[in-house]
Amino acid sequence: MDYTQPAKSLPTSCLRCGAEVEQKPGPGKIKRYCSAWHGKAYRQHARAMGFPV
Numbered sequence: 001m002d003y004t005q006p007a008k009s010l011p012t013s014c015l016r017c018g019a020e021v022e023q024k025p026g027p028g029k030i031k032r033y034c035s036a037w038h039g040k041a042y043r044q045h046a047r048a049m050g051f052p053v
């Protein structure tokens with residue numbers, strides 16, 4: 001993650017399946033997953049691998 005760039009201006013890929021994730025302009029959180037359940041699945045997997053997510 002590069003915090004010197006406005007991350008929302010960059011195209012984002014779903015961390016779970018690699019699908020392109022559309023970012024809404026303006027304030028708010030960056031979307032990193034194509035769907036809520038992909039975020040959940042990714043965090044579950046990361047936790048299983050020992051990452052404190």
Ligand SMILES: [Zn+2]
Nearest residue numbers: 014017034038
């Ligand atoms: Zn996905």
